[in-house]
Amino acid sequence: MTGLFSIEGFPHKGWFFVDCEDVEDCREICEACGSQEIRYVHILKHPNFFREIRVGSECARNLCEGYNSAEIERLTKQKYNFIKSKRWKTSKNGNPTIRKNNYRVTITHTFNWNFVISSAYLPKEIWGNNFATEIIAKKAAFDKLKEIEEKGNA
Numbered sequence: 001m002t003g004l005f006s007i008e009g010f011p012h013k014g015w016f017f018v019d020c021e022d023v024e025d026c027r028e029i030c031e032a033c034g035s036q037e038i039r040y041v042h043i044l045k046h047p048n049f050f051r052e053i054r055v056g057s058e059c060a061r062n063l064c065e066g067y068n069s070a071e072i073e074r075l076t077k078q079k080y081n082f083i084k085s086k087r088w089k090t091s092k093n094g095n096p097t098i099r100k101n102n103y104r105v106t107i108t109h110t111f112n113w114n115f116v117i118s119s120a121y122l123p124k125e126i127w128g129n130n131f132a133t134e135i136i137a138k139k140a141a142f143d144k145l146k147e148i149e150e151k152g153n154a
């Protein structure tokens with residue numbers, strides 16, 4: 001065992017979810033146990049640890065209180081299907097754009113990356129600005145869509 005668990009002072013409780021990535025075939029080794037090969041990388045942070053860690057679902061459940069790793073991986077899968085969808089087209093302005101249900105998502109690039117969500121069902125366009133990469137902007141757009149759709153169903 002060569003993972004972080006074996007390091008003295010490594011906190012075994014009180015971690016928080018940051019993000020989850022699907023690395024597909026570029027499997028990683030869980031940093032906590034140093035042994036589990038992982039496709040879904042759970043990124044966690046802790047107030048008393050100097051950096052974020054990349055771990056598997058089992059270790060994430062041990063490190064975080066009430067952690068629903070299955071639900072997080074289900075959402076991550078949906079998110080990656082969205083960002084990698086073949087249905088992304090290029091708009092007449094040269095921006096990546098896609099239709100999802102009743103919404104249109106367009107990614108724009110100024111200094112940084114932005115998203116705009118428009119729909120006949122929305123009173124106005126919804127913008128998200130200042131993302132470091134196109135992928136991050138698409139992920140943020142997916143999260144925003146989820147939020148809008150959940151509000152709509154409430």
Ligand SMILES: [Zn+2]
Pocket residue numbers: 030031032033034035036055056058059
């Ligand atoms: Zn592990």
